[in-house]
Amino acid sequence: MELFVGIDIGTFETKGVVVDAEGVVRARARRRHGISTPRQGHVEQDADLVWWSDFAAVSSELMSSDAARDGTIAAVGCSAIGPCVLPVDAGLRPLRPGILYGIDTRAFREIGELEENLGREEVFRRSGNALTSQSAGPKVAWVRNNEPEIAAAARWYVTAHGYLVARLTGRVTMDHGTAGYFHPFYDLDSQSWDVTGCENAVRREQLPELGWATDIAGTVTDEAARLTGLPVGVPVVFGAVDAPAEAVSATVVNPGDLMLMYGSSTYMIKVTEAPLRGKVLWSAPYVFPGTFVLAAGTSTAGTLTRWVADVLGLDLSVSDDELFGGLLALAEQSPPGAHGLLLLPHFSGERTPVHDPTSRGALVGLSLEHGRADIARAVLEGVAHSVAHALSAYDDVGETPERILAVGGGTKNRIFTQSVTDITGSPQTIALTDGAALGDAAIAAFAVGRLPDRDSIKDWGRLGERIDVDTSGAAVLRSDHADYLELYRSLSALNARRMERRHDR
Structure with a gap:
């Protein structure tokens, strides 16, 4: 039986599923966790104690299920809250807790700084968006302004699911959908990084390799297999932020x-x-x-x-x-x-x-x-x-x-x-739907050709009650x-x- 694994790290809970080729969920697992609010407007999570620890625990539980033992894991997909900002060193070690998405509002002064340096019209032309608390770029600039020793030591700035993919495969990646929220560092028209005018905040080489959520990032390494129970060599997709993954699950x-x-x-x-x-x-x-x-x-x-x-x-x-x-x-x-x-x-x-x-x-x-x-x-x-x-x-x-x-x-x-x-x-x-975790599994199945096109994903979905006025x-x-x-x-x-x-x- 061909199986697909999907694991999603949410704000307060991690959920995982094992899904067969017909979209039927064969096993489920979950873990609760929390957030840290060290100061007004600051919302954080520890990348190892929350993101990776939860992923490894949920994956290990899924791999011990009867379904996983009886079938073959064909691909793995993961998603997480985002866009988050996590500086890591060359060994993929986190240098501070991850800064969460738009609920973290610490970088409102950096928004003004970037707008002044680039000009609001250039920010908008490049990224297709105005800078807000949802923008990851100002949070990278906040690290530079407030934690310069961390900024200097940062080899990459990754997001939550990108950190998981890196731990699984050793490859540092980010999907285009998530990069689209790293404004003003991402050019929407060319779909590439552009840090012109932002060099004081970030260097181009500190930003991950880009690809689509459905691209294969690599395969599960020996070390990752030991920690997660996943088979060595299974393909892992770039993945997405939790909301797009959940949207896929909802058809x-x-x-x-x-x-x-x-x-x-x-x-x-x-x-x-x-x-x-x-x-x-x-x-x-x-x-x-x-x-x-x-x-x-x-x-x-x-x-x-x-x-x-x-x-x-x-x-x-x-x-x-x-x-x-x-x-x-x-x-x-x-x-x-x-x-x-x-x-x-x-x-x-x-x-x-x-x-x-x-x-x-x-x-x-x-x-x-x-x-x-x-x-x-x-x-x-x-x-x-x-x-x-x-x-x-x-x-x-x-x-x-x-x-x-x-x-x-x-x-x-x-x-x-x-x-x-x-x-x-x-x-x-x-x-x-089983949420973003089901979407992760569908993205993984699409990536390896088991779901041949977007419309075929609808075969995995179920619709319920309609709410009228x-x-x-x-x-x-x-x-x-x-x-x-x-x-x-x-x-x-x-x-x-x-x-x-x-x-x-």
């Missing part, structure tokens, strides 16, 4: 499709046939050669629900399903609109469409009559307002999606999905959404001043 492979991923944050990927530049949405290559995306993302979703569960005294020791099920049951005791409470969920700043790392959360409308259920409802609806705000960026540039496929753990929370549809008026279809609550939520937008505008200058004062202290 988002054709232009017009949009994946809406409800995870620790939310992320949106719309497939296009050509790069489309925009000041708000992110433009980048996709997984397959000749495909591109318009992407968007918010800063908080699942991270915020875990926070409010803790604040409201729910039992954090139970499983995620029990924890979030309890939070949902509590929130359902309050009606749509949460008896007048409105939350701005910018606890880690906000990404699309405002790209404001200085914004912070706010809960308005509180009175002595409000209780725990109202607060729980307001938090869940606040996340939905942020998702709707991000989706509006597609409408603004004439790229309204033809089909929205929803994925991720947050799809189990009906208040999330129903509120987004009620605010936007756009139906969603729930994709029944619920007229009983839509009017309240749409009215609240106008107030949500006004709340952000009203607080933006105040939050920026307060963040600047905190940084100066």
